[in-house]
Amino acid sequence: MKMFLPILFIFCLSFSASYASVQDFCVADLSMSDGPAGYPCKKVSGVSVDSFVYSGLGTAGNTTNIIKAAVTPAFVAQFPGVNGLGISAARLDLAVGGVIPMHTHPGASEILFIIEGTICAGFISSSANIVYFKTLNKGDIMIFPQGLLHFQINSGKGSALAFVSFSSPNPGLQILDFALFANNLPTELVTTTTFLDAAQVKKLKGVLGGTG
Amino acid sequence: MKMFLPILFIFCLSFSASYASVQDFCVADLSMSDGPAGYPCKKVSGVSVDSFVYSGLGTAGNTTNIIKAAVTPAFVAQFPGVNGLGISAARLDLAVGGVIPMHTHPGASEILFIIEGTICAGFISSSANIVYFKTLNKGDIMIFPQGLLHFQINSGKGSALAFVSFSSPNPGLQILDFALFANNLPTELVTTTTFLDAAQVKKLKGVLGGTG
Amino acid sequence: MKMFLPILFIFCLSFSASYASVQDFCVADLSMSDGPAGYPCKKVSGVSVDSFVYSGLGTAGNTTNIIKAAVTPAFVAQFPGVNGLGISAARLDLAVGGVIPMHTHPGASEILFIIEGTICAGFISSSANIVYFKTLNKGDIMIFPQGLLHFQINSGKGSALAFVSFSSPNPGLQILDFALFANNLPTELVTTTTFLDAAQVKKLKGVLGGTG
Amino acid sequence: MKMFLPILFIFCLSFSASYASVQDFCVADLSMSDGPAGYPCKKVSGVSVDSFVYSGLGTAGNTTNIIKAAVTPAFVAQFPGVNGLGISAARLDLAVGGVIPMHTHPGASEILFIIEGTICAGFISSSANIVYFKTLNKGDIMIFPQGLLHFQINSGKGSALAFVSFSSPNPGLQILDFALFANNLPTELVTTTTFLDAAQVKKLKGVLGGTG
Amino acid sequence: MKMFLPILFIFCLSFSASYASVQDFCVADLSMSDGPAGYPCKKVSGVSVDSFVYSGLGTAGNTTNIIKAAVTPAFVAQFPGVNGLGISAARLDLAVGGVIPMHTHPGASEILFIIEGTICAGFISSSANIVYFKTLNKGDIMIFPQGLLHFQINSGKGSALAFVSFSSPNPGLQILDFALFANNLPTELVTTTTFLDAAQVKKLKGVLGGTG
Amino acid sequence: MKMFLPILFIFCLSFSASYASVQDFCVADLSMSDGPAGYPCKKVSGVSVDSFVYSGLGTAGNTTNIIKAAVTPAFVAQFPGVNGLGISAARLDLAVGGVIPMHTHPGASEILFIIEGTICAGFISSSANIVYFKTLNKGDIMIFPQGLLHFQINSGKGSALAFVSFSSPNPGLQILDFALFANNLPTELVTTTTFLDAAQVKKLKGVLGGTG
Structure with a gap:
C-alpha cells in the first residue's frame, strides 16, 4: 500500500486547500461589529480548542446581593465559540432565600437543569395569562418558552445550583x-x-x- | 398564430397539473391543529380572494374600558391568509387618555404607524435598561424590537388611531x-x-x- | 431598605457590564457592507430613539408622474432601525387614476392597509395562474404572498392612501x-x-x- | 470479545427504541395537508430507498410545443423525499429555438447546470433593473437569485439539456x-x-x- | 377604583378569547405525524406545568454495557414540551473507563457541561481535519458545532456526569x-x-x- | 405618449436611487471576514454577470488518485455568487472503480444527478441505523439528508459523472x-x-x- 501514498498525499493537500474556507464554526471576532446573525468569524488560524471551551461557569457567582442570587452567563460575549451555533449557557446560583426575579429572554427559549437544591420555577403564558409553576428537584429540567415572563426561587433549605441553556448565542x-x-x-x-x-x-x- | 394554439393548450394544462401543489400561500385551516410553523393549509379549491382580505380592522375598537384603548388583532386566528407568510397586523384605538399598557410580543417585532392623533410610545432595552421613547405624530412610524417591553399612550387632546404590523402571523x-x-x-x-x-x-x- | 442599596448597586452595574453586548436590536450601520442577514450593527452608544422612529412616511409622495402614484419606502436603507428585525414599511399614494403597476417583492410578503379611498388590488398565483383581486375600502387589509405578481389601482373618485408593511427589512x-x-x-x-x-x-x- | 456481546446487544436495542423518532428526514405524506414548512412525514416503516430516488428526470420532456421546451420538475409533489430538506431539482429540455420564457420562482434561488448545448440565460435585478445575461456552454453553471425575473434560451444549433436545482423543496x-x-x-x-x-x-x- | 371593575372584566375576558390561539408554545402531540418543523401542538386545555417539566434526567443511566456509558435523552420524543422551541437536552453518565464513541448530531450543535468528574472531549473540523480536544473538569463547558464528529471519554479515576443541551428539539x-x-x-x-x-x-x- | 416621458424619467431615476441598496443578491466579498450567515456583499458596481456564472465544473477532476475519484466544488469560496442564496453545487468524477468515501456534509442536504455511468449510492439513517442504498443510472437523482453518512461508488464498467447540489452555499x-x-x-x-x-x-x- 506504500506505493500510492504520494498520490494520496497530493489528494489530501488539495482537499485541505480547496475546503479551507468551509464554515464548520464561526468563533466570534468580538473586535468587529456584530450583525443580525452574530459576529464575524475569527480566522481558523486564530482558533484553538480553547475557543470552544469556557471555564467561567465553574465558579459560583456572588450571591451577596439583594436577590441572594447570581446569573453567570456564557453568551457569545463571554464565550465566542457559540457564535452562529444557535445555543448558549449560563449558571444560576441561589443562596438560601435567593430569587431570580421575574424576567424574559427576548431572543431564546431556556432549559433549566437543577444540579443541587430545590427551585420553584414558573412562567406565564401570554395566550391566557395561565401560570405554569412547579417545585423542581435535583435532576429535573424545565423549559421556558421564548419571550415569556418567568422566575426561579430557591424554595429549599440550602443553596441551589442550576445550569441553563438557551436556544440562541445571544438570548438577552x-x-x-x-x-x-x-x-x-x-x-x-x-x-x-x-x-x-x-x-x-x-x-x-x-x-x-x-x-x- | 392560430395553428399552434392546440399544442400550447396541452402545454398549459400539463403545467396546471404539474404545479397544482406549489405552495404560493398557505391559508390556515383553523379546524386542524397548528404546529411550530403554523396551521396546515386549506386546499386551494377552498381559497378565494376573501381568504386574503380582512375587513375587521375597519371598525374602531371599543375604548369604553379601563385603559380607554382597544387592540383589534388581525393575527392568523382572525385572518387565516397570513399563515406561514411571516407577517400580521392590528389596529390600535386610543380614546383621550387611552393607553396600551406595558407589554411584550414574545414572537415578533412591531412597526407602529400613526394614522391620527399623537402617541407617546417607547420601549426598554434589555442590554442596558435604556428607555427609548418619543412623541409620535400622524405619519410617523416606530419600530419595537422583538420581545422587549413597550407601551403606547395617547398624549394628544383627541383620540388617536394607529395601524401596527408584526413580523410573524402569530406575534403573541x-x-x-x-x-x-x-x-x-x-x-x-x-x-x-x-x-x-x-x-x-x-x-x-x-x-x-x-x-x- | 436603604441599607442594602450599595450591594444592589454593585449588582446592577455588573449586570450592565455583563450584558452590554446583548443584541436587542441591530440598527444598521449603512456605512459598512451588508451581508446576507443585513447590515452590521451600530454601536449602542450611537443609537438614540430617533434610530427607531422614521417620519418620512408622513409626507405624501409626488404623484405627478405617468403612474399618478408614488411608493415611499421605509426599508432598511431609509430606516436603519428595522435592520435584522424581519419587517419594514412603505406608504402608497395614488392620485385619481393612479396605479402601482404589476410588480413583485422577491424577498417578502406584504400587508396593505387602506387609510383613505378605494383601491382595486390583486395578485396572481403561480400554482394555477389564478387571479385573486378585489376592491378594497378604508380599513380593509389585504395580504400579498412573497414573490407573486401583484398590483394596486385607485378605483375610486378621489385620491387613495395606503400603508404597507413587509415581512423583511429589505423586501425588494x-x-x-x-x-x-x-x-x-x-x-x-x-x-x-x-x-x-x-x-x-x-x-x-x-x-x-x-x-x- | 464474545462475552460482552449480550450486554452490547441490549445497549443497541435500547438505542434503536429511544431514537426511533429522531427526524433524519421527513418523506412527504402527500395524502395529508401541507403546512408552511411542508408536508407531514411518512412513518419510517413506509420509507424505503425508493423514497429518496427519483427517475423522472431521466426522460426528455416533450418539446413539441410553442416554446419548444419543457420543464420536468422534481419538486416535493413529484419527489416526496425532498420534503423539509431545503432543496429540489428539475430538468430543462430545449429543442432548437426553444425558450423557457421569462419567469420567477417566488420561493427559491436556482442553479442551472448545462449538460448539453448552448444556452443564453439571464436575470434582471430589482435594485437597478440591471440585466445580467450570458451565453453558457456545457459545464457552466449560473445562479439565479430568488424571486427575480429570468429566462433561458437555446442559442445553439442543436438541442440543449440542463439540470437545475432549487434552494427549496417547493420553489414555485x-x-x-x-x-x-x-x-x-x-x-x-x-x-x-x-x-x-x-x-x-x-x-x-x-x-x-x-x-x- | 372599584367602580370600573366590571368594565375591565369584560376587557379581560375578550382578550382571553381573542388571543386563545396565540402560540406561546407548542407541546408536541406525539400521537400525530410530525412534519419538517416538528409535531402538531396539543390543545392548551391538555397542557399543564408537567408538559414543561421532565424528570427523566434525574436518574443515572445504566452504564453496565460495552461502552461503560449511557446517554439519556430529553428530546422531543421524551420531552414533548420542547417541540418547536429550538432546544433539547440529555444526560451523560460515564463509569470509570466509559466512553461516548465517535458520533455526530446531524441537526444540532451541542453544549456539554461537566457536573462531576473529568472528561476528555473533542471534535474534528471538516475544513482541515483539525482535531480540537481537551480534558474538561467540573464546571467546564464545551461547544460541539453541528454535524461534526465528536467524542467524550471519562479520563478520570471516578465516574463522570455531564449535562448536555442541543440547539434543536430533535438533534439526531x-x-x-x-x-x-x-x-x-x-x-x-x-x-x-x-x-x-x-x-x-x-x-x-x-x-x-x-x-x- | 411622448409628452410625459420627462416626468416618467424623473420617476425612474428616483426609483433607481431609492432602491439602490435593495439586496437582490449578495455576491461574496471573499476579502472580508465571513459571519454566521455568509460573507459581506460586494458593492453592486463590482458585480457583473460573471459573478453569477462559474465554469470550473466544466473540466473533469483529476481521478488519478487513491480513490479514483474527484470532487470539484462550486461552494461560496469558489463561486461567490451563491453567497446568501441557500444553494451551491459540485461535480463528481469517478473513474472505473472510483469511490467517494463515506462522508457527511454537516451543513446541507444534497441532490445527486447522474449524468453518465452507473453509481451505487447510499446513506445511513441515525434513527435506526438503516442503510438506504441503490444503483443509480443516467438521469436518476437521489437525495441525501443533511449530516448523515453517505457514499458514492462507480459500480459500472466505464467512468461516471454526476452533478450535485447542496442546500447551502457552504455545505462542508x-x-x-x-x-x-x-x-x-x-x-x-x-x-x-x-x-x-x-x-x-x-x-x-x-x-x-x-x-x-
Missing part, C-alpha cells in the same frame, strides 16, 4: 424590575403603563437606583 | 399587568419575584380579577 | 415594466421570452427610457 | 405570460398595470387561452 | 460504529468506502450484531 | 477517513472512540499521512 435578559425601576423612565410613564401607584414606583426606583 | 401579546395580576399567581410569588409590596399586588389583583 | 421591488422596458435588455430577448410583439416592446422602451 | 414557478394572459384577468386590468396595448393583450390571451 | 444521533457495523450494510461496501480491512469490519459487525 | 465536507486517520488525533483516542484495532488505525494513518 430583560429583568422586569430593572426595566421599570432602574433607569430614567419617568414615574408618570411607569404608573400610566403599569397601574402601579406612584409611591410604589418611587420606592423601588429608590432601591434600584432609578431616576425620574 | 403579554400584557404585564394581566400576567402579574389577572390570574391565580399567588401574591407571595408576585412580591418575591417583583419586589412589589403585597398591598400593591392585592390592590391590582382586585382591579384585574386576579386571585391568590 | 421588481416592477415588471421597468424590468422589461427600462434597461438595455435587447428587444429580441424581450420578444423571445415574453412573446410580446417587437413594436410593443419598442414603444414601451421609448416611454420608459430603455435601449436595445 | 410563475411564468410571466401565463400570469398575464392565460387566465381570466380582465384585459383592462392587464393594460392598466402593464401599459401594454389592449390589442397586444388580447392577441396573447387568444394564443394562451386566457379570457376577459 | 449517528454513532459511527453503529452506522458502519450494526446493520446490514454489506462488508464490501464498508471496506470500499472506509478503506478498513474486511477482517476488521467483520470483527466489529460480530460484536455489534451487524450482518452482511 | 467531512470525509470519515480523513477525520480519523489524516491528522494528529492520537491512535489511542481513535481506538477508544471507534473500537477499531490499533493496527488498523496505524495502517490507515500510514496511508493517509496521519500522525499520533
